[in-house]
Amino acid sequence: MSATATTDVGSAPVYDSARRGSRVLEEALALWSYRALVHELVIRDIKVRYKRSVLGIFWTMLAPLLNMVALTLVFSALLRQQIQNYPVFFLTGSILWAFFSQTTSSAALQSQDCNEIAKRIYIPRSVFVAAAIGVGLVNLALSMVPLLVIVLVTGFPLHPTWVFLPVSVLMTALFAAGIALLLFTLASRFADVREMYLVLVQTWFFLTPIVYHPSIVPPRFRFALWANPMYYLIQTFRKPIYDGVIPSAGLLAASTLLSVIVFATGWVYFCHRVDTFAYRT
Amino acid sequence: MPAIRLEGVSVRYRIPRERIRTLKEYAIRRLKRRVVYDDFDALSDVGLEIQAGETVGVIGRNGAGKSTLLRLVARIIQPTAGRVVVAGTVAPLLELGLGLHGELTGRENVLLQGALLGFSRSAMKQRMERIIAFAELEEFIDAPIRTYSTGMAARLAFSVATDVDPDILIVDEALAVGDERFQIKCHDRMEAFRQAGKTVLLVSHAMAQVRDNCRRAIWIHEGRVRRDGDAGEVTQAYHLWSVESAQIVSAPPLPATAGSA
Numbered sequence: 001m002s003a004t005a006t007t008d009v010g011s012a013p014v015y016d017s018a019r020r021g022s023r024v025l026e027e028a029l030a031l032w033s034y035r036a037l038v039h040e041l042v043i044r045d046i047k048v049r050y051k052r053s054v055l056g057i058f059w060t061m062l063a064p065l066l067n068m069v070a071l072t073l074v075f076s077a078l079l080r081q082q083i084q085n086y087p088v089f090f091l092t093g094s095i096l097w098a099f100f101s102q103t104t105s106s107a108a109l110q111s112q113d114c115n116e117i118a119k120r121i122y123i124p125r126s127v128f129v130a131a132a133i134g135v136g137l138v139n140l141a142l143s144m145v146p147l148l149v150i151v152l153v154t155g156f157p158l159h160p161t162w163v164f165l166p167v168s169v170l171m172t173a174l175f176a177a178g179i180a181l182l183l184f185t186l187a188s189r190f191a192d193v194r195e196m197y198l199v200l201v202q203t204w205f206f207l208t209p210i211v212y213h214p215s216i217v218p219p220r221f222r223f224a225l226w227a228n229p230m231y232y233l234i235q236t237f238r239k240p241i242y243d244g245v246i247p248s249a250g251l252l253a254a255s256t257l258l259s260v261i262v263f264a265t266g267w268v269y270f271c272h273r274v275d276t277f278a279y280r281t
Numbered sequence: 282m283p284a285i286r287l288e289g290v291s292v293r294y295r296i297p298r299e300r301i302r303t304l305k306e307y308a309i310r311r312l313k314r315r316v317v318y319d320d321f322d323a324l325s326d327v328g329l330e331i332q333a334g335e336t337v338g339v340i341g342r343n344g345a346g347k348s349t350l351l352r353l354v355a356r357i358i359q360p361t362a363g364r365v366v367v368a369g370t371v372a373p374l375l376e377l378g379l380g381l382h383g384e385l386t387g388r389e390n391v392l393l394q395g396a397l398l399g400f401s402r403s404a405m406k407q408r409m410e411r412i413i414a415f416a417e418l419e420e421f422i423d424a425p426i427r428t429y430s431t432g433m434a435a436r437l438a439f440s441v442a443t444d445v446d447p448d449i450l451i452v453d454e455a456l457a458v459g460d461e462r463f464q465i466k467c468h469d470r471m472e473a474f475r476q477a478g479k480t481v482l483l484v485s486h487a488m489a490q491v492r493d494n495c496r497r498a499i500w501i502h503e504g505r506v507r508r509d510g511d512a513g514e515v516t517q518a519y520h521l522w523s524v525e526s527a528q529i530v531s532a533p534p535l536p537a538t539a540g541s542a
Contacts, residue, residue, distance in 0.1 A: 014282075015356060018364040033399070040396035048384045051425075120379050121397060122356040122371075192303035275359050 023271040030124035037123065041131035046138055065146045067094065075211050083213055085242075088147070088156050092238045093210035095143045096168075100176045100230065101201050103136035107180035108194045111187035125274055129180050133173055140169065147241075159244030168237040168247075168255075175233060175259035181266030185273045208234060229258045282368055284449055284480040285331040285354055290363035292324045292349050323349040324504045326363070333369070333448070336481040338491035338512055340519050341501035347484050350501065351451050354482065369448025369480070372398065378438040383427030387418055387437055390426055394441040408444050415466070416440040436463055443470050449480045488516040 020026065031038075050059065068091050075086070083089050107129050114128040151158055187193040208230045209217070217225055225231045236247045236255045247255070295318045301307045324346045331337055339347050352358045353365050355373040380397050381390050391412055395405035413422050416436040426434055443450075452471070471494065474481055485491050491498055491512055498515035500508040508515045 013368075013370060015367040016364065017353075017360055017366070034396075036401040037396040037399070039402065040393045044382060044385060044389075044393055047389070048382060051384050117380055117397075119352075119357065121373055123397065186304065190302065190304035190307060192305060196304070 023274070024268055027124055027126055027267075027271045027274065031126045031130060034124055034127050037127050038130045038134060041127065042134035042138065045131065045135045061142055061146045063143075065150075068146075068150070071211060085154055085156050087150050087154060089213070089238075089242055090211060091147050091150060092241045093208075093234050095140065095147060096172060096234055096237045097205060097208065097210050097230070098143070099136045099140040099169075100172060100179075100233075101205070102139065103132045103176045104179045104183055105194075105198060105201060106132045106135070108183040108187045108197050111184045111194075112191075114184075115188050125184075126181070126270065129177060129184055129270075132180055133177050136176065137169070137173065151241075157244060159240065161240035161244050161246055164240040164246050165237065168233070168240065171236060171255045171259040172233045174263040175229060178259070178262035178264070178266030181263075181270040185270050204228075204230065210234065229262065232258060282333075283330040283366075284333040284335070284368050285329075285482070286364075286366040287327050287329050287350075287353070288364045288366075290324055290327045290353065290360045290365060291322060292346075292353065292358065293361040294321045294323055295319075296321055322504050324353075324360075324501075327501075327504075327506055328363075329499065329506060329509060331480060331482070333480050334478040335497060336475050336483065336495045338495035338498040338516070339482060339484045339501060340486070340488070340491060340498055340516065341507075342523075345501045346504045347501050348453070351453060351482065351484060354449070355451055367449065370445075371449045371451060372442060372445050372447030373451045374439070374442050374453065378434055381426060381434055381438060384425055386424060387413070387422040387426055387429070390437065391441055394438060395445075398442070398445055400445065412437075412440045412444050415444070415470075417463075432460060432463070439467060443467075443474075447479070449482065450474055451482045451484075453484045488520055491516055 068087055071090055071094075072087050075090070110128060110132065114125065117123065118125050118128075148158075150156075183193065183197055187197075207224060208228055209225065214225055214231070214235075232251060232255045235251055239245050239247045239251075301310060327346075327350070339350060341347050349358070351373070353360060354367055355371055356367070357373075380393060382393065385393065388409065391409060392402060392405050395408070396402070413419055416433075416439070418433060418437055421429065421433065426437070429437070450471075471481065475494075481494075483491065483494055495512045497510065498508075498512040498519075499506060500515050500519050508518055
């Protein structure tokens with residue numbers, strides 16, 4: 001709202017409600033001019049989360065480890081699947097999944113509180129979604145530490161293809177941002193969206209090959225994998241770590257296309273609904 | 282060029298007749314085509330101009346549209362019809378303490394508050410010492426603000442909000458902050474804003490405050506400008522109207538004889 005509608009005349013910016021350009025572009029420029037707020041919100045979230053806990057920031061690294069130990073015990077006994085170095089296999093999937101599910105659910109959960117703030121002061125609302133992604137990225141970076149420890153401890157090869165991971169993360173972040181924008185918009189209007197999403201995300205977890213290998217999915221159910229965007233994104237993240245290869249061109253094309261389309265859809269939908277948020281009482 | 286110009290501004294809120302809170306309910310009603318809205322005009326066809334350097338009081342009953350007017354100027358909402366033009370940076374002192382976080386220290390909260398107002402971290406760090414000094418919170422600034430009293434937190438918020446050096450200051454009864462000593466400092470700071478030729482928009486129910494601070498007052502009634510002019514005259518007219526309408530409401534006389542019912 002601010003950025004394109006605001007032109008500098010001398011030193012004083014002029015805001016004119018009648019001269020508004022493309023909303024999609026305006027929101028992007030406004031988000032950029034409020035990047036300091038995104039930074040502060042990310043810091044706030046991380047500080048507040050660890051402030052009163054003894055383990056502090058180490059909790060982020062410990063949680064996936066404990067999770068991994070429990071699931072490794074359960075699934076290696078239960079499924080008896082032949083997955084070499086199950087801990088590494090599972091951790092790669094679960095870390096990326098945790099990033100996706102935490103950022104999207106926090107966008108849905110925070111939507112109404114954020115709108116309360118934005119009703120009282122002018123803020124481009126996309127800062128809240130950007131902050132959720134930022135917090136997710138920090139946590140993702142922190143949980144790479146226990147993964148690295150497990151890789152080294154179990155004597156798993158540390159493939160040079162790890163350098164490809166930022167690309168995989170970028171794709172997942174775009175996809176997560178797209179879903180988060182849709183959820184934020186819907187949840188600001190409907191109170192049940194949050195609960196519905198939390199149930200959905202649970203089911204989605206088991207439909208995605210995180211605890212099991214995609215090859216165990218029977219051919220007649222393969223369509224469920226192909227229709228699942230997170231399948232491609234998990235594969236794009238897992239292959240460089242677990243298989244030591246750069247994802248194939250086909251897989252990369254699928255991940256890129258999906259994340260760009262979902263992000264663009266989320267952004268456009270969000271920008272066109274954002275003006276109506278303040279009118280809801 | 283005026284600091285604030287409104288041309289034929291209307292704001293219409295759409296309120297669903299029955300509040301639909303859930304997506305499920307919405308889908309069902311949508312299928313039955315039973316989503317009925319009421320339109321509520323918070324402001325209709327408001328036109329006004331405020332020149333740079335003016336201090337203007339905005340008065341009126343609860344729900345008359347004063348807050349909607351401020352939110353338009355602060356860009357929080359867009360007009361349904363008409364045009365809002367604001368020249369200069371706006372500092373809204375609408376809700377002091379918005380976004381303060383109890384677990385963070387005073388210092389961390391200053392950075393967060395500043396960012397909410399659109400300031401960078403480095404800009405806020407430069408202002409930090411001055412803000413702390415004005416709030417008189419040097420001893421407590423590194424303690425989490427959940428340990429602060431309400432007045433202390435409000436002082437911190439006021440110090441941040443008024444340190445930002447805006448062209449236009451919007452004050453929504455935010456001056457009732459802190460103890461008397463701090464009130465005096467707040468008043469002085471407002472005075473300094475006016476001296477510096479800033480535009481101040483003050484919303485208040487305290488007519489004395491409006492008369493003391495403003496030369497001009499605007500009375501908003503049921504979404505329209507009812508009167509606009511000299512602060513003394515407008516507040517007087519509003520006061521008379523308030524007294525009158527209160528008497529009409531309480532007019533039904535009590536039963537003449539007790540116990541007759």
